[in-house]
Structures are given as structure tokens and as C-alpha cells.
Amino acid sequence: MELELRHLRVLCAIADAGSVGRAAAELGYSQPAMSTQLRRIERYFGESLFERGPTGVRLTPYGFEVVAQARDVLSRADAIGRRPASGAGPAHRTLRVAATNSPMLAGMMSGARTRLPDVSLAVSSVYASSRIVELLEEGAVDAAIAADYPGRELEHSDAVAHRGIVTEPTFVALPSRHPLGQRSQVALADLAEEAWFLTPDDGAGWPGVFYAACAAAGFTPAVTHEFLGDQQQLQGMIADGLGVAVVQPTMRPLPHVVVKPLVGTPLWCRYVLAWRRTAVAEELADALFQCAAEAHRRLIAQSPHLRTWAARTWSVPGP
Numbered sequence: 001m002e003l004e005l006r007h008l009r010v011l012c013a014i015a016d017a018g019s020v021g022r023a024a025a026e027l028g029y030s031q032p033a034m035s036t037q038l039r040r041i042e043r044y045f046g047e048s049l050f051e052r053g054p055t056g057v058r059l060t061p062y063g064f065e066v067v068a069q070a071r072d073v074l075s076r077a078d079a080i081g082r083r084p085a086s087g088a089g090p091a092h093r094t095l096r097v098a099a100t101n102s103p104m105l106a107g108m109m110s111g112a113r114t115r116l117p118d119v120s121l122a123v124s125s126v127y128a129s130s131r132i133v134e135l136l137e138e139g140a141v142d143a144a145i146a147a148d149y150p151g152r153e154l155e156h157s158d159a160v161a162h163r164g165i166v167t168e169p170t171f172v173a174l175p176s177r178h179p180l181g182q183r184s185q186v187a188l189a190d191l192a193e194e195a196w197f198l199t200p201d202d203g204a205g206w207p208g209v210f211y212a213a214c215a216a217a218g219f220t221p222a223v224t225h226e227f228l229g230d231q232q233q234l235q236g237m238i239a240d241g242l243g244v245a246v247v248q249p250t251m252r253p254l255p256h257v258v259v260k261p262l263v264g265t266p267l268w269c270r271y272v273l274a275w276r277r278t279a280v281a282e283e284l285a286d287a288l289f290q291c292a293a294e295a296h297r298r299l300i301a302q303s304p305h306l307r308t309w310a311a312r313t314w315s316v317p318g319p
Contacts, residue, residue: 005077007041008070011049014038015067016163018153019056055150058167058268061300061310068293075286092118095280098126098135098144100202101228102271103250104165105145107295108288115287127228129154130203136160136276143275143288150268152205161285162274165292169309170267171249173234175241176256185309187263192219195243197227197234206269210246213266249306250299261309271296 013023014034024034042049049063059067099105109121126132129146133156136144145165148154154162172186180186192214198207214221225243227234232254238245239256246267253259273289280288300306 001040001044003041003044005074007037007044008074010034010037011041011063011067011070012074014050014057015059015063017056018058018164022056058150061307064166064293065297068290068297071286071293072290075283075290079283092120094120094122095143095284096141097121097123098132098141098146099123100127100129100132100145100147101125101199102145102147103248103299104271104292104295107298108145108292111291111294112288115291116284119284127200128203132274133160136274139276139279141276142279143273143285145292146272146274147202147204147206148270148272149205149209150270152209153270154204154272154274156274159277160274161277162272163285163289165271165273165289166296167268167270168249168306169261169265170246170269171251171259171261171305171309173238173245173247173251173253173257173259175239175244176258177241178244178258180260181258183260184312185261185263187217188213188266189217189219191244192217193222195223195225196221197225197237197243197245199228200226209267216266249309250296250303252302259305261305265313 010023010027013027014020017023017026020034020038021031024031027034029037038050045066047062048060049066050057051060105123109123112119112121124141126135126144129148132141132144132146133154135141137157137160146154146162150167156162172191174181174186180190198210201207211220223243231251234245235254235257237243239254247259248269249259249261251259273285273292275285275288
């Protein structure tokens with residue numbers, strides 16, 4: 001099989017929909033035909049690009065890289081032959097961006113400054129993803145990085161579009177001297193007696209998904225501290241043995257703190273790029289997406305605990 005643009009569109013559609021069936025409906029394929037196409041594409045690349053689950057599919061780390069590159073190729077292909085509008089040159093504009101707590105924000109802004117020299121990002125920190133949606137709907141911001149969770153996907157009107165940047169596992173941060181600190185992964189049930197630092201309600205499903213995972217593991221956290229503040233301060237309290245916390249897998253641990261994956265990966269979080277259709281053209285949305293995706297790839301490269309988990313979780317056996 002020779003790789004064609006239509007194959008790249010199939011991969012992007014599946015990644016955006018999170019489901020082979022939904023992607024097939026959007027592209028006008030039958031689900032069996034789409035599944036067959038995906039198998040052929042994965043044979044071409046030599047390994048799985050998606051992890052299959054009961055509620056749909058999610059990209060593997062390698063699949064994330066392939067799809068990010070596919071989007072870049074499709075964006076460049078779509079731009080072939082287009083001529084800029086007449087005039088002295090592109091007008092400089094400011095794009096109003098809201099962003100939840102995401103470590104990829106700095107990298108996205110840096111990438112946008114290089115990739116989009118005629119666009120400035122004016123960023124507002126907004127913790128709750130539900131509030132971010134409201135700001136987009138009201139026209140108060142043009143684009144945003146928001147978060148949601150499997151089964152509780154972001155909801156908005158047709159005035160807003162969104163695209164998943166990455167769906168990543170949630171890890172746990174422990175004091176390095178913790179009895180479980182030397183394990184390669186930690187069972188959530190083994191932390192039943194711990195005090196927890198939790199970020200507040202984000203209007204998108206957190207901390208409900210955490211409490212649901214704890215209930216499935218057979219316990220209810222006895223002590224919780226609501227904390228939304230400086231990560232260095234949080235890690236300082238963890239290092240002092242005052243509690244543990246669920247954290248983003250790309251978090252860089254400070255001395256005396258370790259970051260570990262949870263057995264069975266009971267918690268996932270998806271980061272999405274959302275934008276107002278009337279304020280952000282598809283080409284600009286694609287460019288912002290590429291900047292965010294590249295920022296996350298750099299975070300993965302700096303996160304040995306995440307790379308180790310990914311290699312173990314998605315290792316592909318030889319023939």
C-alpha cells in the first residue's frame with residue numbers, strides 16, 4: 001500500500017472522533033470498511049496507532065506522533081495553490097486565548113510566536129473548562145486549551161469547534177521515602193489511607209472521575225485538601241509527607257518527590273483545542289494545534305516516567 005492523503009484524513013478523523021464508527025459516519029464510510037482501512041494503515045506503519053477500548057479508541061504515543069505529522073501534511077496540502085489576499089501584507093492580529101492548567105501552554109505560545117509571526121496570543125488563565133466554554137460561546141475569547149475526560153467529552157454549541165490534542169494518563173506524586181516509592185507503578189487501592197491534594201471542581205468532570213475511580217478501587221478518601229496553586233509548593237508539601245496527589249504525567253518531580261503511574265490506568269484526561277468558528281479560520285486552528293502538539297511531544301521527551309510507562313503499556317510484540 002502507498003500512503004495517500006486520504007489515509008491521513010482517515011487517521012485524523014478517527015483521532016478527532018475517538019471512535020471508528022463515528023469517524024466512518026463523518027466520512028461516509030461503513031464501519032467495517034473504515035476498520036479495514038485502519039488495519040491496512042497500521043500494517044503500513046508496522047504497529048498500532050490506536051488503543052482499542054470499550055468506549056472507543058485513543059492514540060498510542062506513536063499514533064499521536066503520526067497523527068500530528070498527518071495534520072501538518074494535510075494543512076500544507078490544503079494550502080497548495082492558495083494566493084494571499086491582495087494588499088500590502090497580512091495584518092497583525094491579537095488572538096484572545098483562554099487556557100486551563102496545562103504544561104503545554106508555554107510551549108504552544110513559543111511555537112506560535114515562531115510559526116505565526118503576524119499573530120499575538122493574549123492568554124488568560126481560566127481553571128474551569130466549563131467557564132472556558134462559556135467564554136467561547138460569549139465571544140469573550142477566540143480560542144482555548146480546555147480539558148475533559150473519557151465519557152464526559154466537552155459540550156458546546158455549533159458556534160464552537162474543538163479538536164483533541166492528547167489523551168494522557170493521570171499519575172500520582174508521592175514522597176520519595178514512601179513505602180510504595182520504589183515500585184514501578186502503584187495501585188490506587190494501596191493509597192486508600194493517604195491524605196490527598198485535589199484541585200477543585202473544573203466543571204468538566206473533575207474531581208468526580210477521581211472519586212469514581214476510588215470507589216471502583218473499594219475506598220473513599222478519608223482526608224482531602226483542595227489545592228490550586230503553585231506546583232513547587234504542592235511538591236514541597238508532598239515531599240514533607242503531608243499527602244499525595246494525582247498529577248499530570250509530564251510533571252517534573254522535584255527532589256524527594258517521585259511520580260508513578262497507577263496500575264490499570266484508572267484515570268485519563270484529554271486536552272483539547274477549542275475555538276470560535278467565526279473568529280479562527282481552519283488554517284489558524286491547524287497551526288495552533290500543531291504548536292500545542294509539538295509542545296506536548298517535547299514534554300514527553302522530558303518525562304522519563306511517562307516514556308517508560310508508554311513503552312510498557314503499548315509495546316508491540318515481534319512477529
